[in-house]
Amino acid sequence: MPGRARDLPADGLSRAQAAEELERLAAEIAHHDRLYHQQDAPEVSDAEYDALRRRNEAIEARFPDLVRADSPSRRVGAAPAGGFAKVRHRAPMLSLSNAFDAEDIAEFFARVRRFLNLGEAPVELVAEPKIDGLSISLRYERGRFVQGATRGDGTEGEDVTANLRTLGDLPQAIGDGAPDVLEVRGEVYIARDDFLNLNRVQEAAGAKVFANPRNAAAGSLRQIDTQVTAGRPLALFAYALGEVSEAVAETHWGFLERLRGWGFPTNPLAQVCSGVDEVLAFYDDVLARRADLPYDIDGIVYKVSRFDWQERLGFVSRAPRWAIAHKFPAEQAETRLARISIQVGRTGALTPVAELEPVTVGGVVVSRATLHNEDEIARKDIREGDRVVVQRAGDVIPQVVAVVAEKGRRRKPRYDFPEICPVCESTATREPGEAVRRCTGGLICPAQSVERLRHFVSRNAFDIDGLGDKHIRAFFEDGLIESPADLFTLAARDDDAETPLREREGWGPTSAAKLFDAIESRRRIALDRFIYALGIRQVGQATAKLLARNYGTFEAWRAAMTKAADPDSPDYADLVNIDQIGPLVAADLIAFFAEPRNQTILDGLLEQLDIEAAVAPDVSGSPVAGKTVVFTGTLESQSRNEAKARAEALGVKVAGSVSGKTDYVVVGAEAGSKARKAAELGVTTLSEQEWLDLIGRSGQ
DNA sequence: CAGCCTCGAGTTCT
DNA sequence: CTCGAGGCTG
DSSP: OOOGGGGSOGGGOOHHHHHHHHHHHHHHHHHHHHHHHHHSOOSSOHHHHHHHHHHHHHHHHHOGGGOOTTOGGGSSSSOTTSSOOEEEOSSOOOOOOEEOSHHHHHHHHHHHHHHHTOTTOOOEEEEEEEESSEEEEEEEETTEEEEEEEOTTSSEEEBOHHHHTTOTTSOSBOOTTSOSEEEEEEEEEEOHHHHHHHHHHHHHTTOOOOSSHHHHHHHHHTOSSHHHHHTSOEEEEEEEEEEESSOOOSBHHHHHHHHHHTTOOOOTTOEEEESHHHHHHHHHHHHHHGGGSSSOEEEEEEEEOBHHHHHHHOEETTEETTEEEEEOOOOEEEEEEEEEEEEEOTTOBEEEEEEEEEEEETTEEEEEEEOOSHHHHHHHTOOTTOEEEEEEETTTEEEEEEEEOOTTOOOOOOOOOOSBOTTTOOBEEOOTTOSOOEETTGGGOHHHHHHHHHHHHSTTTTOOTTOOHHHHHHHHHTTSOSSGGGGGGHHHHHTTOSSOGGGSTTOOHHHHHHHHHHHHTTSEEEHHHHHHHTTOTTOOHHHHHHHHHHHOSHHHHHHHHHHTTSTTSHHHHHHHHBTTOOHHHHHHHHHHHHOHHHHHHHHHHHHHOEEEOOOOOOOTTOTTTTOEEEEESBOSSSOHHHHHHHHHHTTOEEESSOOTTOOEEEEOBTOOHHHHHHHHHTOEEEEHHHHHHHHGGGGO
């Protein structure tokens, strides 16, 4: 092993030696993290790995000023991607809704108008090219650049401050006039010429050649070694505002001007447009010049310029109502469809997948594409052996667009969609009105069983590390794990197994022990995760949370679901009265509990697990804790969802319809039948203001 | 009953 | 990311 310095005690090192060794340790530990987390193939023992980390910490303790931005000690836990600390975005980084044609744009304008009640008044929009790079957030405090982060999932990204500092385009300080806190959002990209040069250099050095500028930019920004990033031609355009301590402009256009004043590069093509026609003219103009631009763009973004209007328009789920991305037509490619195969999902859904002769589309080699369902194949008349046009939807998921007519070529017969499950051979049926055909094998279908297990251990369910698809499949096929409860007896059974896990192909003592640890650490689990993990149809994360909150404990939930089988029971009424749960979701829940084998599975799991009751919100001093409230009509001070979220935080159960159990009905403007029903039942009704007074300050 | 909006389920590749 | 479907509002 190189670097003899490591043999010295930490306090015997010179500064230079220490710096050098810290750099090496950071790279080495990152390397092992990668092998372990991403490839399931550690090459050192846990003890050796721990020794590396301890050595790193010892040197850092001795030379605190040498702690590196990418130091392993600064990573939160073991970052699964191996590398950077997580950063929580104080203002979430949103995505945009997409428009694909003039009609979508007209609709967008109409919606903005309707929402703002504008009549014929013009709406000014700022139109700017949508750069095909990666979004980042740059935080300035008292005018100095303090932190930069990737978008991540929009809520939480990765801290790439050190790497961003190497960008020549990025102002390190923005002067005296800047607000105390200013977050600027922008796009990091690599220009086309720079990309070609970079690949030439990479190739000459025998290093990895990047598929496209965006991948090159992403790879360059996520380098562990800041020096590598510094050598890459990364560039920046700033275009949006995150958290800010004081107003910096009244319009988006004004904000762009301020950005330029602070020294940020902004896109030179950006311009103000009013009306559909101007916007579309800009789109056509930029589309025509697309090939001559020095960087890749994948569309145009339109934003309502006035900030006060943006505020009023607000958001729909995670996208602003005041902006839209007008996408350019996706890049397409032709290839041959070798054959159609059928996958069986967790719910038994049979999904056809096109196996393609590999082809490059938008810089990525694609060899499979989803065909969605039976009707889709029939509609496009896709047959095996056809030549097809492929594109990547939203530049990500490959799809087959159409069949290319070939003169004189004899086509295969129409594709016969199987009516039996290709795995378990049970009949596959299609409910009237539904698009999917489903295997009826249920619990006996091996494909469904494997998919259910995958779901059970997946990230948002039990989150068991080190148990990938391949391992699940192998364990299932060998009869090691057939039902979820078997996971938790795996370690105990392993002791007297003929072939213990550590001797299986691809496993060693360390990885086996790691897996057992990972499973062990999940014996305690939150109720909502547990409910989600069961994989009940139509019960995803959101519904699982809802059920956990409403029933509190597993026992209460189970008892209620079993009793709710009687549609006249109060339990059924309670269930469908939960906001967002209707008769169809209720039916799937009841069906799950009515299946004796599911009850057996639950009993098996209960023996192994400790299911935590849902954490009740802190409702001390809440005047409305435990009350059931119904909101109806249009609220003025907040959206219904905000009102609901606040009420829930105060321990309120928000119901969808009025019943004898309802404590209050909060009546907004233009309330209809619910207010009447409240009167009939003698339920207390409150105006929005009375409600706010009742919950007082705590609701704000 | 139409027109949202939200949620679930399924998928690709790095 | 996209599609389809469920649920709610008006």
